[in-house]
Amino acid sequence: MSRFGQDFLGVGLGLRREHFETLWSHIDEQPGSAVARRSAGAIDFVEVLTENALRESLDADGQRAGFVPFGGRTALALDRAARALPTVLHGVSLSVGGLDPLDLPFVEATDALGEALRARWFSDHLCMSAAHGIELHDLLPLPFTDEAVAHVSARIRQLQAHAKLPFLLENPSYYLDAWHPHHREMDEATFLARILEDSDCGLLLDVNNVYVNATNHGYDPRRFIDALPLERVAQIHLAGHLSESFTTASGATETLLIDTHSRPVATPVLDLYAHVLERTGPVSTLLEWDHDIPDLDRMIDELVPIRAIMQRVTGVTGVTRP
Amino acid sequence: MTLATYTATLLAAVRAAPDTSLDAHAKALGASPQRLGIYRSFVRDHVTSVLAKLYPATHALLAPQWDVVTTDLLAAHPPRFRDLNLAGEPLPRLLDARGHAFEAALAQLEWELFATAVHPAVLTSSDAPTLNPTLTLFEQHHPAVQLLATHDDASLSADTPRPARLEVPQVVVVFRKQDHTVSFRVLDPLSARAIEALAAGAMPDDDALGHALALGLVIAPAP
Numbered sequence: 001m002s003r004f005g006q007d008f009l010g011v012g013l014g015l016r017r018e019h020f021e022t023l024w025s026h027i028d029e030q031p032g033s034a035v036a037r038r039s040a041g042a043i044d045f046v047e048v049l050t051e052n053a054l055r056e057s058l059d060a061d062g063q064r065a066g067f068v069p070f071g072g073r074t075a076l077a078l079d080r081a082a083r084a085l086p087t088v089l090h091g092v093s094l095s096v097g098g099l100d101p102l103d104l105p106f107v108e109a110t111d112a113l114g115e116a117l118r119a120r121w122f123s124d125h126l127c128m129s130a131a132h133g134i135e136l137h138d139l140l141p142l143p144f145t146d147e148a149v150a151h152v153s154a155r156i157r158q159l160q161a162h163a164k165l166p167f168l169l170e171n172p173s174y175y176l177d178a179w180h181p182h183h184r185e186m187d188e189a190t191f192l193a194r195i196l197e198d199s200d201c202g203l204l205l206d207v208n209n210v211y212v213n214a215t216n217h218g219y220d221p222r223r224f225i226d227a228l229p230l231e232r233v234a235q236i237h238l239a240g241h242l243s244e245s246f247t248t249a250s251g252a253t254e255t256l257l258i259d260t261h262s263r264p265v266a267t268p269v270l271d272l273y274a275h276v277l278e279r280t281g282p283v284s285t286l287l288e289w290d291h292d293i294p295d296l297d298r299m300i301d302e303l304v305p306i307r308a309i310m311q312r313v314t315g316v317t318g319v320t321r322p
Numbered sequence: 323m324t325l326a327t328y329t330a331t332l333l334a335a336v337r338a339a340p341d342t343s344l345d346a347h348a349k350a351l352g353a354s355p356q357r358l359g360i361y362r363s364f365v366r367d368h369v370t371s372v373l374a375k376l377y378p379a380t381h382a383l384l385a386p387q388w389d390v391v392t393t394d395l396l397a398a399h400p401p402r403f404r405d406l407n408l409a410g411e412p413l414p415r416l417l418d419a420r421g422h423a424f425e426a427a428l429a430q431l432e433w434e435l436f437a438t439a440v441h442p443a444v445l446t447s448s449d450a451p452t453l454n455p456t457l458t459l460f461e462q463h464h465p466a467v468q469l470l471a472t473h474d475d476a477s478l479s480a481d482t483p484r485p486a487r488l489e490v491p492q493v494v495v496v497f498r499k500q501d502h503t504v505s506f507r508v509l510d511p512l513s514a515r516a517i518e519a520l521a522a523g524a525m526p527d528d529d530a531l532g533h534a535l536a537l538g539l540v541i542a543p544a545p
Contacts, residue, residue, distance in 0.1 A: 180352025
């Protein structure tokens with residue numbers, strides 16, 4: 001089974017420092033074994049945050065000299081996990097939509113990391129995360145304009161021409177409202193679909209982000225999903241969100257969903273996940289959890305409903321690793 | 323509005339000081355100031371949360387001024403690296419420049435603890451005793467080592483008495499052990515002898531070598 005040329009990897013978790021000591025009791029560490037695990041307790045693949053594995057080395061003047069891997073416990077855990085399970089890389093700092101030059105040395109370092117971990121692909125978000133040489137360490141939204149479509153598509157083509165690993169683009173959550181018409185020449189689904197098509201890029205579909213955006217911006221998440229080129233979906237993200245209230249300038253209270261990755265996946269998001277799988281068939285699916293991270297047993301419990309939906313909708317009951 | 327103008331406007335908004343109005347930026351973008359403020363908070367919070375993790379003891383000592391310190395740090399040293407931790411690297415220098423001499427020394431020690439924990443070197447044995455490749459030596463005029471060795475972070479606060487400046491600076495050694503724990507201490511004469519000899523390509527005397535091996539400053543040869 002494959003999606004947009006990428007293998008179906010099953011259901012996985014993000015590899016986090018909090019689980020470095022406990023992960024090993026939940027995975028089969030015998031390389032080469034045929035694994036067909038569908039019970040609670042199974043982790044089919046892990047996603048490594050690129051920026052948690054690679055860091056800049058600085059020269060005596062405090063300038064970037066290159067990239068080095070995080071050593072110590074991180075290096076040990078990454079190596080051990082990659083020996084046992086399929087691995088994918090996920091980034092938050094590539095700034096795919098930014099105007100600063102694409103950081104090709106970072107792409108090369110990501111490739112080298114991917115080779116060391118035998119990663120299947122790498123991904124990052126449709127956003128800007130740096131501007132004018134300043135790293136913002138957040139995913140800032142892009143305007144839905146023809147200019148942005150052309151800019152981002154060209155950047156992804158450049159990225160794909162340079163990188164050895166396949167690249168997937170993720171749809172981010174965003175909170176800016178009622179943009180000026182100059183910033184919203186098309187709807188979000190059209191913006192994303194045009195970039196995917198123009199750059200011939202795979203999609204990491206974050207279903208929680210779709211739900212959060214649809215709620216915050218008042219559109220139908222199913223219609224959004226149906227408007228995307230779903231044949232390009234090679235991975236899915238699921239995560240939890242929080243509801244937060246704000247006071248507007250007029251004194252009114254506005255409630256927004258915030259994509260916090262700090263909670264179990266909400267039921268409407270799981271329903272939307274089923275809607276996606278009905279249209280795509282089995283897709284490698286990863287549960288993200290980055291804040292208030294629970295212990296691994298609890299995380300694995302959260303995979304149970306995800307697996308149940310995968311099995312109910314697609315009939316897939318196992319992944320066999322070579 | 324072009325993508326370039328949009329980017330510049332958004333950048334100015336998310337880097338605006340926490341207590342300033344975003345009305346003008348929001349108007350230019352056609353968004354509400356409240357929703358634009360979400361991004362300003364996110365951008366700031368990502369850095370401040372990592373600073374608190376990198377510098378727990380320094381944070382505790384400077385708690386009442388911490389917001390001002392982090393605002394000053396972000397203004398003077400905008401993050402330029404993908405590694406979010408590196409946004410905190412200039413903090414010791416900034417504290418020193420602000421007259422927080424003891425806290426600057428403490429922050430330098432905490433930074434070295436982090437840098438050593440993630441040092442890319444792999445600690446493997448070779449045919450002969452080798453200097454631990456994660457080892458760092460630096461001189462300090464304030465007894466930050468003694469404070470950190472005798473207090474846990476929870477017991478530190480703005481009221482914690484700051485030790486007096488040392489009349490003679492001390493050399494601090496930080497290194498990662500083979501079990502991945504990070505150790506720090508004032509360099510003692512036996513350790514200094516062992517490090518000096520191995521750094522010069524010579525074999526230390528037995529007393530110095532045995533002492534440095536026991537501490538983990540030197541990696542024992544493979545059996």
